[in-house]
Amino acid sequence: MNRVLAETYPEAHCELDFDDAFQLLVVTVLSAQTTDRRVNAARPALFAAYPDPRSMAAAPREHLEQLVGPLGFFRQKTTSLLNLSAAIVDRFDGEVPGTLEELVTLPGVGRKTANVVLGNVFDVPGITVDTHFGRLVRRFGWTTETDPVKVEFAIGDLFPKKDWTMLSHHVIWHGRRRCMAKKPACGACPISQWCPSYGVDGPTDPIEAEKLVRTQGPA
Template identity: 65%
Template sequence: MAESKVRKPAAEPVVKAAAKPGKPESRLAMVRRARKINRVLAETYPYAHPELDFESPFELLVATVLSAQTTDLRVNQTTPALFAKYPTPEDMAMAVPEEMEEIIRPTGFFRAKTKSLIGLSVALRDRFGGEVPGRLADLVTLPGVGRKTANVVLGNAFGVPGITVDTHFGRLVRRWKWTEQEDPEKVEAEIATIFPKSEWTMLSHRVVFHGRRVCHARRPACGACPVAPLCPSYGEGETDPEKARKLLKYEMGGQPGQRLKPPSDYPGSPAPALGAG
């Protein structure tokens, strides 16, 4: 991969903690800081996107259900064979469970996921004319579909703004002191009051991108983080710039991304197919 194609964090981040005032941060100051972080992330990841391969709302719905408790990479390596055998809800509704289980086995929890996929496909066929509905109230009635999955589908297949609270998103917004909530629905509700609705979907992508590439759960790369000056949790990870850069993942670390078919503006390289490395 050509070095010139890789978009690094903006210049050299100022490696120091955010100022710690003598009194608690006001609500207004927190909102201003949160929006500054979002702007820095937008500059760092202008190509942020959903990291699941899909070509239709149905494919995105299925891929998102499969992504529970596994990586998007493993899902992307598995879905080509799945969609080749079951390209429509009608096809998937008629699937033999044992045959589907064998295909999706690499994603883990394959029996439960098979039950959900066949169940949601039957519901799509029988209640929605074989089409994925574009309303959250309808999506969450489908087997295996909660608010997180519904917001992924709405935001990326229908253009309906939504905040997707996965483990990365929840971890980062708590590190940044945007919320203290642990419950995903409460996190979603609080973050929704900080940002305009038009930002919700892209904010989700940027935060998740940053969590996967820089602000890791166990050892965040604080010394290579573009939002270090705005982060009240600076110092929880590696602060030495050289050591921190070695912790960067995916395109930030010169490695393949998670999608086999990434968007044209993605600066990294595609992920390998299943069994290809």
């Protein structure tokens, strides 16, 4: 199934824009409860003003709130960015650490965010269990676990470590483009023959299903 997904989405990659580890860490934190496209739209102004941990840690709260305001939960997210940046400056001399053990000690950074940064910046394989990934691996019958950490370990046991990062991208892209939560495009799914959930929630008619396929993730 992963091999066919890789063939279906050869361009799969992290859909959050970033230039370095700090930017990816910040935009991943900001992506909670909003879409990657909205975060990408807010990113240029945010990093033009505060390009690194030292400048962001010293940012006036009011200005930072204005910059992240369109993303929702702006007060909470502003607090996260201030605390996160300060911790990087105080404990890691302004450099984003490159290990899971260190990353998860940062305020607001869990295993999902840490694995995004490790896999896409430091080339350290990691499984990103976001809502799409968790939903699809249960649909696929790969696991029945619902806790993200347990899902991460269960799926990690099924695939070689070297495949983890791209596996995450392939599954997430499929979840955003074909295997949607409410009405998956089952009849236009390249892995339907192996999927135990085929036809349960979505149409199996190829023409009807094809109308549901998205060329990119949701806005």
